[in-house]
Amino acid sequence: MSKELSQTAPPGEGGNIDESETLRTRIQAINEQRQSDREFFITEPELLRRLPVSRRTLFKWRASGKIPFVRVPGSRLVRFHWPSIEAALLRMQRGPTQ
Secondary structure, three states, X not given: OOHHHHOOOOOOOOOOHHHHHHHHHHHHHHHHHHHHHOOOEEOHHHHHHHOOOOHHHHHHHHHHOOOOOEXXXXXXXXXXXXXXXXXXXXXXXXXXXX
């Protein structure tokens, strides 16, 4: 927990409790979103926001089978299962492992 969240002053002593509650609410919403992301498939633009790679690199990884994807039947739409992507990236990890 960050200092901003753990150090809240009583009203009238320089702290703003409403601000702290808003920050806590935002953090909780982000955590809930991360949890729900683990249950759904994501789009290519969302995957590119999460990974520091170019669209071309992502295409090459897909074509070479380095990362899994699902093509929606009857369309050109492609979706990615985030936990599977994380697992694939960990398999590509280089260097010493423990």
